[in-house]
Amino acid sequence: MDKKLFTPGPLTTSLPVKQAMLRDVGSRDKEFMETVRFIRRKLVDIADPGQSGKFTSIILPGSGTYAIESVFANVIGNAKCKALILSNGAYGDRMAAICKQANYSYDHLKFPENDYLPLDKIKVHLQTHGQSYSLVSFVHSETSSGVINPLEELSSLIKQYTGAYLFIDAMSSFGAVPINMSTTNIDFLVSSANKCLEGVPGFSYIICQIEALQACKGRCLSLSFDLNEQWHGLEVNGQFRFTPPTHALLAFKRALIEYDEEGGLEGRKSRYMNNCDIIKSGMKQFGFQQFLDEKTHHGYIITSFNYPNDSNFEFNKFYALLSDRGHVLYPGKVLSANCFRIGNVGRLYADDCQNMLKDVEKVLVEMGVTMERRQDG
Numbered sequence: 001m002d003k004k005l006f007t008p009g010p011l012t013t014s015l016p017v018k019q020a021m022l023r024d025v026g027s028r029d030k031e032f033m034e035t036v037r038f039i040r041r042k043l044v045d046i047a048d049p050g051q052s053g054k055f056t057s058i059i060l061p062g063s064g065t066y067a068i069e070s071v072f073a074n075v076i077g078n079a080k081c082k083a084l085i086l087s088n089g090a091y092g093d094r095m096a097a098i099c100k101q102a103n104y105s106y107d108h109l110k111f112p113e114n115d116y117l118p119l120d121k122i123k124v125h126l127q128t129h130g131q132s133y134s135l136v137s138f139v140h141s142e143t144s145s146g147v148i149n150p151l152e153e154l155s156s157l158i159k160q161y162t163g164a165y166l167f168i169d170a171m172s173s174f175g176a177v178p179i180n181m182s183t184t185n186i187d188f189l190v191s192s193a194n195k196c197l198e199g200v201p202g203f204s205y206i207i208c209q210i211e212a213l214q215a216c217k218g219r220c221l222s223l224s225f226d227l228n229e230q231w232h233g234l235e236v237n238g239q240f241r242f243t244p245p246t247h248a249l250l251a252f253k254r255a256l257i258e259y260d261e262e263g264g265l266e267g268r269k270s271r272y273m274n275n276c277d278i279i280k281s282g283m284k285q286f287g288f289q290q291f292l293d294e295k296t297h298h299g300y301i302i303t304s305f306n307y308p309n310d311s312n313f314e315f316n317k318f319y320a321l322l323s324d325r326g327h328v329l330y331p332g333k334v335l336s337a338n339c340f341r342i343g344n345v346g347r348l349y350a351d352d353c354q355n356m357l358k359d360v361e362k363v364l365v366e367m368g369v370t371m372e373r374r375q376d377g
């Protein structure tokens with residue numbers, strides 16, 4: 001049996017999702033084109049529950065970062081316009097790295113990693129500079145720490161003080177945290193196959209307002225990233241311009257069927273919340289402290305835990321011993337503290353979380369780590 005992945009992706013997937021890949025289908029085959037149509041329609045349905053009809057979806061081969069890069073390439077590209085990146089973690093910083101490398105014009109406002117993006121400070125900045133931006137972007141669920149930024153409040157601030165397109169990295173929230181692209185006025189949103197929709201890695205997707213996409217036509221300086229061209233191919237003849245990740249798409253169709261069977265967003269959200277509660281309270285009883293203030297943060301995708309204050313604790317050893325027992329955790333990704341992360345997304349159930357916790361307890365004993373155990377959690 002494979003190890004269970006308590007990570008931010010790739011994730012543990014179901015057996016039928018893996019089995020769906022045991023086929024070879026031609027990229028121009030009717031069945032495959034139906035699969036692509038099904039996936040594209042379903043993504044829009046999840047993003048726009050009110051079915052406003054304003055949105056479309058574009059599938060792009062590559063991991064999530066490729067989709068992020070494609071949005072900057074299409075909205076900024078060769079246009080003489082500027083992006084604003086709001087970040088409170090490593091994934092927000094990655095957006096700035098993309099703009100820096102491509103030499104796009106951008107401002108990067110960096111905020112502390114252990115809290116929400118601050119509405120008051122952002123408002124002050126937007127009041128004086130808001131009109132200078134053509135694109136404002138931030139990460140919805142900062143997978144580096146577990147913070148879920150306040151999407152509605154941020155989007156209404158941005159709409160109030162700028163005329164910019166709004167771009168959300170919803171990589172680790174889409175499908176499990178409610179997002180309504182229409183009511184929150186999101187123009188571009190990206191996520192990838194191997195996050196909360198529980199597919200296998202291989203492609204990412206962009207969901208966008210059709211008008212915004214078309215308005216950016218001609219700006220992209222990359223052939224592969226040109227979203228209008230990619231969209232045109234998918235719309236006109238149901239084809240990818242270049243080799244599609246056929247197996248990953250077959251798996252994703254199956255994953256979307258399972259998503260519906262689980263009760264869609266509500267079903268997935270409640271399983272993830274339950275997993276996360278089990279992990280947080282179990283770790284608390286062992287004496288671990290969360291990196292985020294547990295009173296104000298209720299993210300349910302991934303949790304960062306501080307290293308315990310015990311010289312016998314060594315993360316690499318802890319990781320290896322748990323991995324030997326079949327549970328894969330993840331190193332920290334915040335710069336300001338020594339943390340590790342436990343994700344609770346993917347095909348994981350309450351039993352899997354409880355089994356992992358039992359092994360954490362054994363590994364702590366084996367390592368001789370003693371913490372003050374707390375019974376209040």
Ligand SMILES: *Cc1c(COP(=O)(O)O)cnc(C)c1O
Pocket residue numbers: 008009063064065066091139141142143169170171172192
């Ligand atoms: C996973 C993830 C990404 C994309 O990372 P890739 O390694 O390119 O798949 C981007 N942003 C966030 C918030 C993520 O969780």
